[in-house]
Amino acid sequence: MTDPDLSAAFGHPEDRATASAARPRDRISLRDHVLNVEIGAFQEERGSQQRLRFDIVCEVSGTGAPAHDDVDRILSYDTLVDAVDAALAEERLNLLETLAERIAGLLLQEPRAERVFVRIEKLDRGPYALGVEIVRSAGPERERGLAAPDMPRPVVAHLSNDAIADPRLPQWLDTLEEGGAPVVLTVTLPETPAPVAGASMPQRRIDLLALDQNAWVLAARDPRCLVVGSRTEIEHAIRQGRMLVWAPSKIVLDSPERPDAGPREPERLAAFLADTLGATHRVGIGADMPGGTRLETEAR
Structure with a gap:
């Protein structure tokens, strides 16, 4: 050779x-x-x-x-x-x-x-x-000396199933965007019961997949929403100014700094993401958001 x-x-x-x-x-x-x-x-x-x-x-x-x-x-x-x-x-x-x-x-x-x-x-x-x-x-x-800009700090909003289905959803998303910060959305478990595995590890994966599926349900309600899973995808979407929906299974399963909360505690997962991204504000829309404010959805 x-x-x-x-x-x-x-x-x-x-x-x-x-x-x-x-x-x-x-x-x-x-x-x-x-x-x-x-x-x-x-x-x-x-x-x-x-x-x-x-x-x-x-x-x-x-x-x-x-x-x-x-x-x-x-x-x-x-x-x-x-x-x-x-x-x-x-x-x-x-x-x-x-x-x-x-x-x-x-x-x-x-x-x-x-x-x-x-x-x-x-x-x-x-x-x-x-x-x-x-x-x-x-x-x-x-x-040429070009460097990626520092990642902007987003607003993180945690949505209930009622909020996802509510016809006022686009208006709430408009309000979140008005502040000028990137918008990161998180979801709760869907109301449809997940299959029961009978063992903790398979059940954890099933529940995480249910959260991922609900993220796609939310994204289907508004064309601005982009479903992302990894930390790299999240940071890229934020820098691009996209409104994103977090599908949590990738980070929960694979990140070295895994959250303490599991898929049955979606509001704590939302708070973990807000902490990780240094959110400027956090809000729950029809749902509790630890450390944030709550917007009620009952009034029509």
């Missing part, structure tokens, strides 16, 4: 970086960083941790001048470790590919980072290591 990428295919990412570099670059690396992580798409991988090994190489631009032994003028090794920790803290993931993408994306936000190699391997799935490796480069948006 004469192709340098092929000849280094099973080498360390440091060898891959060297073999595929169009021009010499400085590099910093993280080798053999092993963490216990809950990850995986299979049911047997849920509720338990497995060892992941992280190897990262980040190619950096030169400063054109000596660093004068000044840590503030370099890309610190801690940045690599912090990127791994931040990607793991966002939410539970099914795929190593997604985790690798998030780590690379975080590192490429650093002004000096030009190209990143990320290799992640599962060490406990057999008498071998199973893994992925990706290579990503800084894009033109980063090179």
Whole structure:
């Protein structure tokens, strides 16, 4: 094999970086960083941790001048470790590919980072290591110095089933929008009884799916509503100025910082989301909203 990428295919990412570099670059690396992580798409991988090994190489631009032994003028090794920790803290993931993408994306936000190699391997799935490796480069948006704005703080409104069915719903949503803050809507369990599983874990999933379904019922009542589930989707929708409805199963099941409340306590889930997003105001429309005001729906 004469192709340098092929000849280094099973080498360390440091060898891959060297073999595929169009021009010499400085590099910093993280080798053999092993963490216990809950990850995986299979049911047997849920509720338990497995060892992941992280190897990262980040190619950096030169400063054109000596660093004068000044840590503030370099890309610190801690940045690599912090990127791994931040990607793991966002939410539970099914795929190593997604985790690798998030780590690379975080590192490429650093002004000096030009190209990143990320290799992640599962060490406990057999008498071998199973893994992925990706290579990503800084894009033109980063090179122009464009940065994502700070996420606006939303209003979080928790709606009862009566409020969802009420013909005045569009007017209430209009009122929520008038304040100028993004609007995040949450729902309670539907009135139709959920199937009874007879075991706690399946019942929890059934109830969460019922909440997700009710989110879609609300979204069908007003074209402004966008159903979202993950923290990434929520933040993106808020930055886009969309009115969103939270389908909670993804975060409740997969986030490392899971709420204490379960699906049978939807008002507490709503309060958890409001706390997580730093809501400026919280309101219950025909429902209780911890720490918020309540708008009654009985009057016609």
